[in-house]
Amino acid sequence: MKVSWLPPSLRGGLRCACSGRPIASLSPLRQPFLSTSAKQFSITSRIRAGIAAPEIDFDELEDKNFVPDLQVAEKKEDTNGSKGKDRDDEVFYARVVPESRSYFGAQPIFIDTLITLRRLVRKYAALPTVKAGEAPRVAFRTLADYRNTSGETVGASKYSQIVEALRRLNHIHPSLRPKEVVDVLNSHKRDINPFDNKTKPIQIDRFGRALGVGKRKSSTARAFLVEGTGEVLVNGKTLVDAFARVHDRESAIWALKATDRLDKYNVWALCSGGGTTGQAEALTLAVGKALIAHEPMLKPALRRAGCVTRDPRRVERKKAGHVKARKMPTWVKR
Template identity: 45%
Template structure:
């Protein structure tokens, strides 16, 4: 069949008159080799099963495209916040290669794309999540789920007292609070003896002043380390935390006035060749 087509093409190009001339005869002898050939159809070739067959990372690209299609298909479903979503531990990149039999060299930045898609799919509301999506998430999850840590919540003891801790610079303050008539003891001393400076006393009672709770709580403060300013501000932070335990509705007011924010600043070290931390020596021309 192939030979017949080739010879008809030669006759059509040169004409039947010149088909046996000395120029065409070698061509006819060469084409006679195709007499035993059979026409092979295109069906004998294997068609690629995957659309990513001709890419460098076939298995990885297939998984990435399948996750994108699932997200596109169910993107209109209701979602929950990240905190409310089911806690899952995704497989590491090595576990992913072993489970999916992926032999390509996958970069961590590329695998991070799959993790981001899984995180977005996991935010679908569990009530409306289809079974197909659950199976896909289980396929990429580890065997064990995240063990939620028990969140510690401070509360009052049997005597109605609260114990809180505050820190500032090198000072650490521990404050016991209980409802009373406004007595304040600092390391066994009254407030005026422990903090002679007015500014330190004002910073210590500032949380009680802005919440209008002066004279309603008795305070027993144990503070050590640092100077007087650091001790006063550390005690103020501990008092603010104690007020939140006694009256949780005061949290917003204290947070708004930065009373619940821990000041993490530290004294900058002195540099060699300088008089102080940032001060430089006076420049002299001669």
């Protein structure tokens, strides 16, 4: 297609497209746009001064022996009255660098603590350790205490990583522990060791009664055990009137039945809260504790019968969208 066949308004544009040389537009309106020169592509790494601040040549600054200062250096005058060198006037403005690399994280104190503990674990991994049962019993700080000290909302799973590293350091043989390991363990210990607090044994009063307390779910039972003929009163009622189910009656006096002491002790109990099953099983624990006060040698037998250990299970709560605690609604396709 020849350019001469087109109207004059389109000839200039086609000449620019067909020619390899830049051709000035015939229209005076297009001249300002075509007069601008194209930007040259540059591969240099140095930033131009018109765009950003110039790069800092640290080698040159070291040669000049500049001292970092945030205030403008005053000009020094010589003894002859002349001003000091230009080097004294130049000031190097240093950037404020955070003390820790974790400063910009969400939990810098936790990250620094975990990194320090893991570094110690790797550093002293070759030291001999003791068995799990022979390691010193140490109570480390709780999660709530650590949150108050650090001021960070650390999750339970994250704090367990710190406790795991501390336990690994605690398994190092006490006679071979380095000083920094001892200092780290002492900084994470509680002020009071809960393992030193032992449960006081149940005392028998001047009437020959031993008081035992037991709990099960939301029920609580207090049982007074005294030597007698085997009578049982629960809230002022006999065992048959207090518990309608035979299984609950057996649970209430299971500690005496398992040790063949049904006809040697009288039980006077007070139960509250929960239902009959919870009260009966709470009474099992209460009678078992009171029986240990009278005959401490029966503790292994009562433990095997399940009359010493408290059952921590509770009713699981109902969830939203579920029929019960775990039951889901029946799925219908249509």
